[in-house]
Amino acid sequence: QNKPLAIAMECGQCGARLAVTRGASSVQCAHCRRATRVERHGAVVHGAVGFVRSVFTNIGRARPHPGYPPVYGNKRALLVGINYTGTAAELPGPINDVKCMSFLLTLKYGFPSDCILVLTDEERDPYRRPTRANILVAMRWLVHGCSSGDSLVFHFSGHGDQEEDKDGDEQDGQDESICPLDWQLNGAIVDDEINEAIVRPLVQGVRLHAIIDACRSGTVLDLPNLCQIKKYHCYYFQ
Structure with a gap:
């Protein structure tokens, strides 16, 4: 029987789901960068594919802080x-x-x-x-x-x-x-x-x-197109 490659747990600060390699004592959250101590009762993640999927599909799924407004309205x-x-x-x-x-x-x-x-x-x-x-x-x-x-x-x-x-x-x-x-x-x-x-x-x-x-903010959302403004209010996208 193959030993589990990793266990799944939540970041202690932001709640993002983490995949932790077997034997590790702590893990740094890729979302908020806080180090969290590994709890041994976390859910088991078997195999390399399961490990990679757990990391890359769960990074950033952090729960909002309880002090934030409720999510409603348009x-x-x-x-x-x-x-x-x-x-x-x-x-x-x-x-x-x-x-x-x-x-x-x-x-x-x-x-x-x-x-x-x-x-x-x-x-x-x-x-x-x-x-x-x-x-x-x-x-x-x-x-x-x-x-x-x-x-x-x-x-x-x-x-x-x-x-x-x-x-x-x-x-x-x-x-x-x-x-x-x-x-x-x-x-x-x-x-x-x-x-x-x-x-x-x-x-x-x-x-x-x-x-x-902010300075250097023209492409800070990393969008696929960039709007350029020329003379006489002429706009074009590239």
Whole structure:
């Protein structure tokens, strides 16, 4: 009888399903990067195919934090503003940007206030601070259960960056990224991760507006087409 290659368990922070090699004492979540101690009573995963399938089909299926708004209605928004207060990277405006965007969405476009999730570094609730893990889980909240006719908004105001492309899908060899509050400790969120979190789960008929106020943000959703604006308001896609 073949011994199991891995066991299945959940990340202790974000709830993503993990496949852990037999004999390991801990595992790092590919979603939020937290290390979780292995519990020996996890479900058994047999064989290499089962192991690979368990890893790649379950990464990112994190449950929303209990403090997040319930998922309902056809209008939903995730607004992230980071001032990086007290650091060398401090910015004066992102939190104010988010407040203005929330006001615009509720007053002008009829978004229910309880369907808008705001993450800023002035929040005291640990689940609503714009850390890497919280932003990724909040992205899952944004698109969870979306259906045709839904209107979704993702707004990020903060720092953006570039880093070396590791999977060969960038013509310039650089991935674009956004910088969460803890980016120096836990890393930026690259365009591949953003695409996986809020673009791929969209079903036909869902409209997502993404407003990214950050440097190097032109292709940060890793979309297949790029809109170029020429003189005299001439637009074309490539």
